[in-house]
Amino acid sequence: MKIYNIALIGFGGVNRALAELIATKNPLWEQDLGFRLNIVAVSDLYLGSVISPNGLDAKTLVEANFAKGGFGGLSGGSAEADNEAIIKTAPADIVVEATFTNPTDGEPAVSHCRWALNSGKHVVTTNKGPVAIAARELKALAEANSVHFEYEGSVMSGTPVIRMAEKTLAGAEIKGFEGILNGTSNFVLGRMEQGLDFASAVAEAQALGYAEADPTADVEGFDVRLKVVILANELLGANLKPEDVACNGISKLSTSDIRAAAKAESRWKLVGSAVRNADGTITGSVAPKQLALGHPLAGVNGATNAVSLNTELLGPVTLSGPGAGRVETAFALLSDIVAIHNAHSPNFAKEAA
Ligand SMILES: NC(=O)c1ccc[n+]([C@@H]2O[C@H](COP(=O)([O-])OP(=O)(O)OC[C@H]3O[C@@H](n4cnc5c(N)ncnc54)[C@H](O)[C@@H]3O)[C@@H](O)[C@H]2O)c1
Numbered sequence: 010m011k012i013y014n015i016a017l018i019g020f021g022g023v024n025r026a027l028a029e030l031i032a033t034k035n036p037l038w039e040q041d042l043g044f045r046l047n048i049v050a051v052s053d054l055y056l057g058s059v060i061s062p063n064g065l066d067a068k069t070l071v072e073a074n075f076a077k078g079g080f081g082g083l084s085g086g087s088a089e090a091d092n093e094a095i096i097k098t099a100p101a102d103i104v105v106e107a108t109f110t111n112p113t114d115g116e117p118a119v120s121h122c123r124w125a126l127n128s129g130k131h132v133v134t135t136n137k138g139p140v141a142i143a144a145r146e147l148k149a150l151a152e153a154n155s156v157h158f159e160y161e162g163s164v165m166s167g168t169p170v171i172r173m174a175e176k177t178l179a180g181a182e183i184k185g186f187e188g189i190l191n192g193t194s195n196f197v198l199g200r201m202e203q204g205l206d207f208a209s210a211v212a213e214a215q216a217l218g219y220a221e222a223d224p225t226a227d228v229e230g231f232d233v234r235l236k237v238v239i240l241a242n243e244l245l246g247a248n249l250k251p252e253d254v255a256c257n258g259i260s261k262l263s264t265s266d267i268r269a270a271a272k273a274e275s276r277w278k279l280v281g282s283a284v285r286n287a288d289g290t291i292t293g294s295v296a297p298k299q300l301a302l303g304h305p306l307a308g309v310n311g312a313t314n315a316v317s318l319n320t321e322l323l324g325p326v327t328l329s330g331p332g333a334g335r336v337e338t339a340f341a342l343l344s345d346i347v348a349i350h351n352a353h354s355p356n357f358a359k360e361a362a
């Protein structure tokens with residue numbers, strides 16, 4: 010049985026959900042997965058930072074209602090979030106990066122990942138910024154340092170599109186994809202169909218933990234654009250940057266547009282897609298589309314996502330599942346840690362006492 014020491018960078022919805030799972034599921038993971046997780050450090054812009062080489066009690070962390078700078082009151086704690094020191098010096102095997110996604114340059118998360126990988130620590134992240142903007146560099150850094158850079162939750166939350174496509178569909182020749190890749194905008198469109206106004210629907214998505222810190226990224230398509238870049242680069246071997254992908258969101262759709270679509274037996278959906286062209290170039294786009302009710306993506310509701318991968322050998326292969334949510338995304342982090350564990354790297358795991 011292994012114990013992985015982990016450092017949490019960001020302690021918002023997703024990393025807090027991971028801590029909640031750790032508080033209750035370590036005995037099950039020990040039995041079923043062969044490891045348990047031990048939180049040795051946490052750093053959060055609002056709460057401050059704390060290091061405890063022997064481990065912090067996950068239940069206390071999630072149940073204590075810390076105020077701003079509240080980690081300063083803990084043994085080994087500070088009211089400041091000293092991410093760099095925490096990442097470089099905490100005795101962690103794995104750094105779990107779940108700070109906000111910066112759709113412009115990926116920072117400061119790109120630096121968090123660099124510091125961790127250069128310190129010989131694995132990185133698991135749900136943050137789309139570093140993956141869309143710096144995946145090549147970070148994968149090379151991981152390889153150079155004999156550690157992993159894993160990011161399943163960066164697209165479709167805990168629904169395993171990246172691993173399924175790369176591992177299970179290897180050789181099927183993916184030629185393109187089309188999907189609903191943002192839970193918030195899909196949820197908002199559904200609530201507007203039910204008669205709710207745009208602003209109230211966005212507020213509901215925020216309360217449910219689906220939305221980005223700035224929900225503009227969800228409704229203007231910037232979040233889907235990052236996901237299109239990630240999937241195109243991973244699955245089609247592209248080298249796209251966010252600015253290469255044409256992007257339109259749902260904010261200009263009015264309640265009357267949505268009603269008119271319903272009368273025409275169709276629905277508006279925010280669709281992200283990419284395709285390999287005949288000349289080998291790859292084109293990505295994000296745009297609202299009015300889909301007939303019979304279209305496979307038209308029935309995907311709420312925060313559910315779905316992607317249809319167009320393959321040479323199988324034709325379309327469609328995967329659907331949660332696209333957002335705190336626990337659903339924390340599961341993606343667990344799945345990344347399982348992948349690291351299963352790779353049997355000998356250098357980082359500690360035998361249980
Ligand atoms: N919530 C979801 O459904 C979901 C799904 C997939 C991916 N993601 C991604 O996972 C990440 C975390 O999502 P979340 O829902 O937990 O967000 P959140 O806004 O609830 O939490 C982010 C936390 O990071 C902290 N933070 C921000 N900047 C920081 C910094 N520089 N240093 C330290 N802490 C910092 C904030 O104080 C906050 O507590 C985001 O990048 C998001 O895009 C979220």
Ligand SMILES: N[C@@H](CCO)C(=O)O
Nearest residue numbers: 191192193219220221
């Ligand atoms: N805000 C994102 C989270 C998942 O990346 C969404 O709603 O899909």
